[in-house]
Every structure is written in structure tokens, then in C-alpha cells.
Amino acid sequence: xxxxxxxxxxxxxxPHQRRLAVGIDLGTTxxxxxxxxxxVAGVLPDEDGRVLLPSAVRYREDGTASIxxxxxxxxGDDPRNTIVSVKRLMGRGRDEVAVDRGDAWRYxxxxxxxxxxxxFVTAAGVRTPVEVSAEILATLRxxxxxxxxxxxxxxxxxxxxxxxDAQRQATKDAAQLAGINVLRLLNEPTAAAxxxxxxxxxxxxxxxxxxxxxxxxxxxxxxxxxxxEVLATGGxxxxxxxxxxxxxxxxxxxxxxxxxxxxxxxxHARLAAHARRAKEELSDASIVDxxxxxxxxxxxxxxxxxxxxxxxxxxxxxxxxxxERGLHDAHLAVTDIAGVVMVGGATRMPxxxxxxERFFGRPPLxxxxxxxxxxxxxxxxxxxxxxxxxxxxxxxLLLDVIPLSxxxxxxGGLAEKIIARNSTIPVARGQEFTTFKxxxxxxxxxxxxxxxxxxxxxxxxxxxxxxxxxxxTAGAARxxxxxxxxxDGLLSISARETTSNVEASIxxxxxxxxxxxxxxxxxxxxxxAADSDMRVRALREQQVEAxxxxxATEAALAADAALLDEPQxxxxxxxxxxxxxxxxxxxxxxxxxxxxxxxxxxxKFAELRMDASVRRxxxxxxxxxxx
Amino acid sequence: xxxxxxxxxxxxxxxxxxxxxxxxxRAYRExxxxxxxxxxxxxxxxxxxxxxxxxxxxxxAYRVLREPLKRAIYxxxxxxxxxxxxRDTRMAGPFLMQQLAWREALDEARDRHDSAAIAGLDxxxxxxxxxxxxxxxxxxxxDGDAKLASERVRRWMFVERFGEDVASAARSAxxxxx
Numbered sequence: 001x002x003x004x005x006x007x008x009x010x011x012x013x014x015p016h017q018r019r020l021a022v023g024i025d026l027g028t029t030x031x032x033x034x035x036x037x038x039x040v041a042g043v044l045p046d047e048d049g050r051v052l053l054p055s056a057v058r059y060r061e062d063g064t065a066s067i068x069x070x071x072x073x074x075x076g077d078d079p080r081n082t083i084v085s086v087k088r089l090m091g092r093g094r095d096e097v098a099v100d101r102g103d104a105w106r107y108x109x110x111x112x113x114x115x116x117x118x119x120f121v122t123a124a125g126v127r128t129p130v131e132v133s134a135e136i137l138a139t140l141r142x143x144x145x146x147x148x149x150x151x152x153x154x155x156x157x158x159x160x161x162x163x164x165d166a167q168r169q170a171t172k173d174a175a176q177l178a179g180i181n182v183l184r185l186l187n188e189p190t191a192a193a194x195x196x197x198x199x200x201x202x203x204x205x206x207x208x209x210x211x212x213x214x215x216x217x218x219x220x221x222x223x224x225x226x227x228x229e230v231l232a233t234g235g236x237x238x239x240x241x242x243x244x245x246x247x248x249x250x251x252x253x254x255x256x257x258x259x260x261x262x263x264x265x266x267x268h269a270r271l272a273a274h275a276r277r278a279k280e281e282l283s284d285a286s287i288v289d290x291x292x293x294x295x296x297x298x299x300x301x302x303x304x305x306x307x308x309x310x311x312x313x314x315x316x317x318x319x320x321x322x323x324e325r326g327l328h329d330a331h332l333a334v335t336d337i338a339g340v341v342m343v344g345g346a347t348r349m350p351x352x353x354x355x356x357e358r359f360f361g362r363p364p365l366x367x368x369x370x371x372x373x374x375x376x377x378x379x380x381x382x383x384x385x386x387x388x389x390x391x392x393x394x395x396x397l398l399l400d401v402i403p404l405s406x407x408x409x410x411x412g413g414l415a416e417k418i419i420a421r422n423s424t425i426p427v428a429r430g431q432e433f434t435t436f437k438x439x440x441x442x443x444x445x446x447x448x449x450x451x452x453x454x455x456x457x458x459x460x461x462x463x464x465x466x467x468x469x470x471x472x473t474a475g476a477a478r479x480x481x482x483x484x485x486x487x488d489g490l491l492s493i494s495a496r497e498t499t500s501n502v503e504a505s506i507x508x509x510x511x512x513x514x515x516x517x518x519x520x521x522x523x524x525x526x527x528x529a530a531d532s533d534m535r536v537r538a539l540r541e542q543q544v545e546a547x548x549x550x551x552a553t554e555a556a557l558a559a560d561a562a563l564l565d566e567p568q569x570x571x572x573x574x575x576x577x578x579x580x581x582x583x584x585x586x587x588x589x590x591x592x593x594x595x596x597x598x599x600x601x602x603x604k605f606a607e608l609r610m611d612a613s614v615r616r617x618x619x620x621x622x623x624x625x626x627x
Numbered sequence: 628x629x630x631x632x633x634x635x636x637x638x639x640x641x642x643x644x645x646x647x648x649x650x651x652x653r654a655y656r657e658x659x660x661x662x663x664x665x666x667x668x669x670x671x672x673x674x675x676x677x678x679x680x681x682x683x684x685x686x687x688a689y690r691v692l693r694e695p696l697k698r699a700i701y702x703x704x705x706x707x708x709x710x711x712x713x714r715d716t717r718m719a720g721p722f723l724m725q726q727l728a729w730r731e732a733l734d735e736a737r738d739r740h741d742s743a744a745i746a747g748l749d750x751x752x753x754x755x756x757x758x759x760x761x762x763x764x765x766x767x768x769x770d771g772d773a774k775l776a777s778e779r780v781r782r783w784m785f786v787e788r789f790g791e792d793v794a795s796a797a798r799s800a801x802x803x804x805x
Contacts, residue, residue, distance in 0.1 A: 019669070183669075184668060225656075385668035385669070397660050398665060399659060427686055427687070484679070487682070600673075610677050610678070610681050614658050617660065618658065
């Protein structure tokens with residue numbers, strides 16, 4: 001029995017006050033939502049009992065959208081307004097998509113001059129991939145709230161481990177638009193490892209091979225006593241089951257002697273659907289008949305498994321190359337791997353399984369449903385992050401990595417590495433610059449992500465403009481720039497002139513994706529331009545924040561008041577009372593001021609507590625272990 | 628320990644080159660279990676910011692201490708020497724000759740796609756690495772001679788860099804053999 005019941009801030013819920021948090025797997029082909037109920041993680045079905053929500057959104061002329069099965073069912077006759085596989089377009093530019101998919105994207109795009117952001121022209125107006133994804137997320141949020149019977153405090157949303165900063169940011173923006181508080185962006189293979197690790201109680205070094213609808217990841221993890229440590233990750237965010245479908249469609253056209261150009265958009269969309277089904281059938285059958293129409297004429301082609309395997313061999317080889325590089329980065333050999341976990345619907349293909357087995361020299365683990373395992377792991381993590389687990393009931397810890405190196409552009413278009421790939425996050429690095437002109441008050445930094453030496457071969461993330469540098473003679477200023485990657489894998493930068501200790505202001509221009517202002521505008525638009533709705537929501541959020549900080553500070557004082565002296569405690573109690581007094585008023589600014597004052601007032605306390613908890617941990621005397 | 632402390636003190640480890648890596652791993656996990664942002668996902672903004680700082684600090688300290696070469700460089704710096712200082716090119720003559728000989732041997736082996744010769748070079752580097760590591764340990768932990776340690780660390784840094792060239796040559800030799 002525990003001697004002392006210690007509440008960590010935001011960790012231990014009062015009895016009967018379970019906080020609802022879900023895990024969402026936002027997939028290329030299908031999306032799903034899962035939650036922990038009565039201690040068990042399970043996926044949440046829709047009212048018709050279906051678990052998978054097809055990641056398809058169809059826009060209608062009246063401005064509304066249908067999402068999921070209904071949208072997918074109409075894709076064949078309304079391909080331009082039915083957006084599928086939008087995940088492959090998240091955080092990407094128009095030019096990249098052309099390279100990525102050739103003529104496979106048959107939507108109508110708006111050409112933009114600004115942030116190289118993709119926009120679709122649909123019957124309901126212009127839409128971005130972020131907005132399309134938000135529709136899918138909002139549908140799953142609604143499903144969860146209907147099933148669980150209350151509002152969500154937040155969600156863990158999974159992303160491919162190999163997603164870069166822009167793709168992660170786009171996913172987070174979509175969640176915000178869908179009204180979801182993101183507790184964490186979690187890498188898909190890591191989520192799967194959590195599900196397997198907790199379910200099977202495994203220890204040792206494992207590889208997770210995650211071939212989804214449109215993305216491929218491979219992560220190498222070490223599992224030690226509840227710590228999931230990612231050693232390396234590799235992958236390809238433009239390689240997945242979609243590509244196998246496309247190869248099978250091409251094969252069918254070849255066999256039938258039909259050229260691609262003979263199919264119109266609707267015929268293409270229907271062939272893609274048939275190809276996917278044929279791929280699934282080839283897992284059991286050795287030959288399938290693919291029927292389709294070309295220019296209104298019925299055609300069909302008999303595709304054998306052998307032909308399909310031969311036509312997709314190079315795709316499988318690409319995944320194994322990524323696995324090899326992951327092992328190399330982790331300084332491990334195939335023989336060090338205790339097991340391989342298969343994730344993603346595309347790993348059902350027998351030739352993929354066989355290739356993975358050959359590579360790793362052992363049969364892969366397939367006992368958890370490869371479509372569901374990511375959502376289940378995300379739900380477990382969401383439950384833990386929301387603070388629903390009782391103290392001491394087997395906490396676990398995830399230590400993940402950044403998948404691609406971060407660099408800055410230097411003279412001559414070279415990329416100087418700042419943070420190496422596979423660094424454990426959160427991670428920060430500093431860099432010192434100086435001015436090259438007298439009185440210079442601004443400078444620009446171009447941040448890129450990738451492994452190549454030339455900036456032009458890496459992916460541009462953003463340009464940061466530092467302003468407000470105190471004017472000095474050339475070379476006198478010392479500007480310390482800090483690049484911080486947080487636990488979501490997202491980059492932020494800050495800058496300070498160190499001789500004057502002046503913080504520079506920073507203007508971020510993302511190379512791809514939406515700027516903050518655009519997200520704010522979309523958020524506003526989503527409330528039907530009603531300014532009052534927006535204000536009500538902002539007020540509500542401020543009230544929730546006030547309640548949260550009061551609860552957290554009270555809990556902190558209850559546990560660690562001994563770290564403070566009397567006047568400090570009195571001051572903090574005054575600040576808590578000040579928040580309480582206004583917390584339920586409708587004066588947004590008054591609440592915000594009181595909350596900010598309390599947040600500021602607890603800064604030193606937060607540091608003292610962190611310091612104390614680390615001391616206790618290292619001394620092996622965690623109070624909750626004294627029994 | 629304190630967030631301002633040096634990497635060793637931060638994990639409560641003795642400030643020595645020879646290190647109980649299992650104890651370091653344990654300390655790292657203990658600290659991260661306390662400070663990781665996942666422990667503060669529902670806490671206020673202040674606590675989240677503090678958690679981010681501490682978790683970042685723990686990762687940085689662990690990254691440096693876990694790898695022998697980084698740990699050696701760091702210890703030299705703590706003792707007032709900077710082996711990574713590029714302006715300081717002092718290195719004993721015989722070792723410079725050794726470097727040239729190695730480079731030549733690698734060039735030749737590469738031209739001939741001679742996997743065996745490359746593997747031999749790799750083994751030679753491994754032995755040298757072990758020897759240097761032993762000398763660095765003695766200089767730092769036994770003799771308190773940071774100057775000597777720093778000079779040996781510089782050699783070690785060369786061996787490490789050159790080792791990468793050898794490894795990449797080994798990979799391309801295997802690839803062309805297939």
C-alpha cells in the first residue's frame with residue numbers, strides 16, 4: 001500500500017472523473033479511432049458496426065461534405081469532388097505531387113504563388129489537404145464522443161515516423177480545425193510497439209515494419225522495463241499499398257492491351273478500386289480477373305500472383321533498403337533483432353511477408369490486426385497522457401527520434417547539419433551568428449530537412465526572419481539561435497543577442513503548408529463567420545485553462561509546498577484565488593490576465609519541483625515507492 | 628544535481644572517463660521518467676516548458692556521455708583543453724605518417740575492389756581505437772594529464788572519421804561484388 005498518495009500536476013484524476021482521451025490513426029486509405037475503456041484498449045465502431053472509416057471526403061455543390069463509406073461509394077461517378085489518399089498531400093507542394101504520382105492525381109488544383117500549398121477545386125469551393133483531413137478527424141471525434149458519451153479532453157494522433165516537420169505541422173493544424181486538442185503526435189511504428197509491448201510483455205530489440213496505404217516506416221526499438229526507446233527509424237512517405245494498386249492496374253491495362261489515356265477520370269477511379277480488390281484477392285488466389293471499362297467498352301484481364309509479384313518486386317526491395325539503413329543507423333545487425341512486428345494493411349500481401357521473413361531470418365509477428373494495432377497503441381498512450389492511470393500502475397515511457405536531419409542553408413547553397421537524424425527528441429542545438437553590416441537589425445535563416453549536402457536536394461521547411469537585433473558595428477553582435485524540436489517532432493526557433501541579452505522577434509514563413517494566420521482564418525470560417533461563436537469558444541477554452549492551472553497548482557502545493565517559504569506560498573495562494581474569482585465570469589481578458597499571472601508566479605516553483613523529483617529519482621527514493 | 632550542472636553531475640555520475648554504462652542508462656531512464664513532456668501532457672504551460680527544457684537537457688547529456696569519444700572530448704573540455712579546436716594542429720610526426728599510409732592503403736584497396744584488404748584496414752583501425760581509448764583513460768583518470776589526453780583524442784577523432792570512409796568503401800565493395 002502506498003504511504004502517501006501523491007498527485008502529480010495534471011496526472012492523478014479525482015475518482016469518477018475520468019478524462020476521455022482517444023487515439024486516432026489518420027491513415028492514407030482508412031482511419032480509425034480507439035479508446036481505453038475499463039482498462040482495455042478497443043477500437044470504436046460507427047453506428048453500423050464498421051470500424052474502418054475510409055479516408056475519403058466528397059464535396060457537394062451545396063457546400064456540405066460526405067465522409068467515409070458514402071464518399072467512397074460515389075468516387076466512381078464523381079472522382080473530381082471525391083478526395084482520397086489526402087495524407088500523401090499533407091504538407092506538400094504542388095510541384096512535389098507532380099513528381100510523386102505522375103498523372104495519378106486527377107483532381108483539379110489551384111495554382112498558387114504564395115506558400116506552395118496544394119488547393120483542390122471542388123464543387124463546394126477551394127479546399128486544402130488540411131481541411132480535407134480535418135473533416136475525417138472531426139467525423140472520428142464525433143464518433144468517439146457519441147460512443148463514450150462525453151467531450152474529449154484530447155487525442156493522440158499518429159503520423160508516419162518518417163513524416164517531416166511540414167507534414168507533422170499540417171496534421172496538427174488539421175486536428176486544430178477539427179476541434180481536437182492534440183495531446184501528442186505519435187509515430188505509427190512506436191504506437192504499434194506500445195500495443196505489442198504492453199500486450200505481450202516483450203523485451204529486447206524489435207523492428208516494426210509498417211507498410212500502410214501510402215507510407216512506409218521501419219523503426220528499430222529497444223524495449224526495457226516499460227521504456228520504449230526508438231534507436232533508429234527509416235522510411236518513405238510516398239510508398240504504400242496505393243503504389244501496389246497502381247502497379248496492378250497498370251498490369252491489367254497492359255494485359256488487356258489498353259493504354260492509360262483511353263480511360264476517363266471516372267473509369268480510372270473505378271479501375272483503382274477494382275485493382276485494390278484484386279490485390280487483396282491475390283493474397284489467397286493465384287490468379288484473378290480484373291474487369292474494367294475503357295472509353296465505355298468492357299474489358300478484362302487475368303492477372304496472376306506471379307506477375308503481380310514481379311511487377312512490385314522493386315517496391316518491396318525499397319522497403320528492405322530502408323530497413324537496412326535503419327539497422328545501420330542503430331549500429332545493429334539483423335541477428336540483434338529479437339522480433340519483427342508487422343503493421344499496416346499492405347503487410348497482408350504474402351510476398352511482402354515472405355520478403356520480410358527472408359530479410360530478418362525469422363517469421364514476423366502478425367497476431368495483432370495490422371489495421372488496428374496503431375490506433376490501439378495510440379489509445380493506450382492517450383489514456384496515459386490524460387492522466388487516467390493510477391500512480392504506480394505500470395507507467396511506461398516513449399523515447400522517440402527525429403527521422404530526418406535538420407540543417408540550415410550556408411554560403412554556396414550548402415546545408416549545414418544542425419540536428420542529426422535519429423537524435424532522441426526533445427532535442428535542441430544552438431548556433432552563433434554575427435552581423436556583417438554596421439547597424440544591421442535583421443537576418444534570415446533558411447531551415448531545411450534531409451540528408452543531402454546541397455540545400456536544393458533537401459526539403460525546404462521554412463525561412464525565419466529575425467528582427468529587433470540591437471544595432472551594433474559589423475561583427476560585434478553575438479546572435480545565439482536555438483533550434484528546438486519538441487516531443488511532437490516539431491521545430492521552433494528562438495534567437496537572442498547575447499551581449500545585450502535582447503530577444504529577437506521571429507517571423508516564420510513555412511515553405512509548404514499553412515501559416516498561423518491562415519489556420520486562424522479557417523478556424524473562424526468553420527464557425528460560419530459568426531464572430532460571437534468564435535468568442536464563445538475562446539472564452540470556454542480560457543475557462544478550461546483556468547480550471548486546469550488551479551487544479552495543477554493546488555496539486556503541486558499539496559505535494560511540494562516544503563520547497564517554498566511562507567511568503568511564496570501566500571503569494572501563490574493569492575494568485576490562485578485571483579484566478580478562482582474570475583474563472584467562471586465571461587470576461588475573457590480578466591481570466592487570461594489572472595491565469596498568466598499565476599503561470600508566471602509558478603515558474604520558479606515548477607523548476608524546483610522538477611529538480612526535486614530528479615533528485616528523488618536518482619537517489620532511488622521515489623516517495624510513491626515507500627510502502 | 629541541477630539543470631545547470633555538468634553532464635556527469637546531472638546524472639549523479641562520477642566525473643571520470645571510465646564509466647558504468649549500465650548505471651548511466653538507468654540514471655537516464657530514471658530522469659526521463661520524471662521530466663519527459665509526456666508526464667506533463669495535461670499540466671500548465673509553465674510546467675510543460677520546464678519539462679521540455681529538462682528532457683532536452685537529459686537527452687543532450689546522455690548523447691555526450693554514452694559515446695566514448697564524445698565523452699572524452701567533453702571531459703577534456705571540462706579540464707580546460709579543447710581537442711576539437713581546429714586551429715590546434717599539433718600531432719606527432721609518426722602518427723601523421725601512419726595517416727598517410729592508411730589513406731594510401733584505402734585508395735589502393737578501393738581501386739581493386741579488394742574487400743579483404745578493406746576488412747584488414749578496418750581491423751587495424753579497431754585495434755588503434757582500442758589502444759587510444761586506453762591511453763585516454765589512463766591520461767584522464769590516472770595521470771590527470773588533460774593535455775596528453777587531448778592529443779590522443781585528436782588522433783582518435785581522425786581514426787573515427789577515417790573509419791567512416793573505410794566502412795563506406797566496404798559497403799561499395801560488397802555492392803559491386805554482387
